[in-house]
Amino acid sequence: MRILHTSDWHIGRTFHGHSTLDALRGVLEALTAQVREERVDVVIVAGDVFDSATPAAACYTLLSDTLLALADAGAQVIVTSGNHDSAARLGFQAALLRGGIRVLTDPAAIAAPVTVDDAYGPVHFYGIPFLEPALLRHVWPGVRAQRDVLAHAMDLVRDDLARRGGRSVAIAHCFAAGVEATPQLERDIQQGGLDVVPISAFDGVDYAALGHIHGRQTLAENVRYAGAPVHYSFGEGDKPRGSWLVELNAEGLSRVEWLALPVPRRLVTLRGPLENLLTDAAHLAAEDAWVCAVYTDTLPERDPLRRLQERFPHCAMVSHAPADARVDDGRTYVQRVRAARSDAELVDMFLQHVREGEGASEREAEILRNVLDERVRVEVLT
Structure with missing residues (x-):
């Protein structure tokens, strides 16, 4: 079985005030083409489908178009909700979707997997939506943090799997131990203390498809983050965009391959005196990129963003960081x-x-x- 693991589409997110819908549509069309070319059987979207609990109408259109295109490409699609999604809004039309597209947002259904058969038998996909401990304490006594609710959810998965038998994939949206987060980007689930989920929580399944971290990361051979399909901050500029192509054989996990996605517009951070940024030929290649400019002049310059945008039309962020920073002598x-x-x-x-x-x-x-x-x-x- 061939499984494509993607996550964190964040449909509707803006990039420094600019819409990303058109760029994301192009990338998801490329992802759909990969599904067709690679003969993918199942596509997993591991949470944060939308960027907001109240997405605009155009966001629903993009999601519907993409899910239908993935199904038409020959894959079954399994979607779970993340911390940015409204589980109720994302899941309300689940029963109305065409066959082969499943949206899993109900914690009470964690032990009811989506089962897909291949030549070697069944593969059980356990969708774990984002779990808010405060909302589950009355249902799952004793849970206080993310590690508690994920541990309980995975116990439900392992108990069900012990009865069913076969191969399995868990889908979750969380901070797992050992991840490298993008500062000020992956918000709303704190990293550190009790909110970090140990990797051992995912023991017992053949593959754990995780979402929430925007850069690809391998925590164990069978525990991975795919990251977001487009760049949503300059802090992600050096992180590749793509998804994991996961293959299961009769025994379980057999191979994992990275499938790169196109980058609609590069992200570049330039640093130096403002006049240098405005005139130096070394920056020619950045003229069609998204630019974050850090000018190092001693004093603030007048209207730097407008001046930079005359050369770099897609300059989206400017900050002033004097090269000769003041040394604090301790006096007020x-x-x-x-x-x-x-x-x-x-x-x-x-x-x-x-x-x-x-x-x-x-x-x-x-x-x-x-x-x-x-x-x-x-x-x-x-």
Whole structure:
């Protein structure tokens, strides 16, 4: 059996204010072509199908079009809900979907797998939707965190599998121990402490298809994250996009292969003085990419985003990080002001404070001396 493991489509997510729907549609069309070319039997979408619990109508259209295209390509499709999805909204039309497309969002049905047969017999797919401990404590006594609810869910899976026999695949959406997260991106499930699920929780199945982490990761040969199909932040820019092609033989897991997906527009982070970013020929290749520009001038520049977009039309983010960062001497601004021995030093202290360490230039110091001297002359005359 050939299984395609994908996750974290996040339909409806924006990229620094720009819609990603068209880009995602193109990538999912490429994924559908891979399903047809590789003769995939089952496609798994491991949660975070939508980016919001209340997706716009266009998001539902893209999902419906893609699910139908995957089914037409010859695959059965199994979808679970993630922490960004509304399980109720994603699952409400599950009974109305055509045969071969299953949407699993009910924790009470974890031990009722979707079974798909191949030449070697049945393969049981256990869909574990995102499990919120606070909502399950009255149903599963004793659960307090993600590791508890996943452990309970997998116990249900193992108990059912012991009765049925055969090969098995678990689908879950969580932080598993050992993952490398993208800062400020994979939100809403905390990493650390009790919210991290140990890899051992997934013992007993032939393959665990995980979602939630946006970069591909292999925690064990049979426990993997596929990541998101498109880049949703500059922090992901160096992470490949694709999905895992998983093969099961008569004994269980036999082979796993990475299938790369096209990147609609590259993500590039440029760093240097603003004038260098605006003129250096070394940055020519970035002119058609999404650009995050970090300019290192000592002082903030006027309207840097507009100026950068004249060269890089897809510059989406600009930040100022002076190369000569201020060294903190431990004194507060008030303490520095009180230590000033003259009006000139007082003004210089203020400039250092607002300019992140840069005091008056030679020309500014000259103007400042002239102004202060003029003030003294006026005071003497009056």
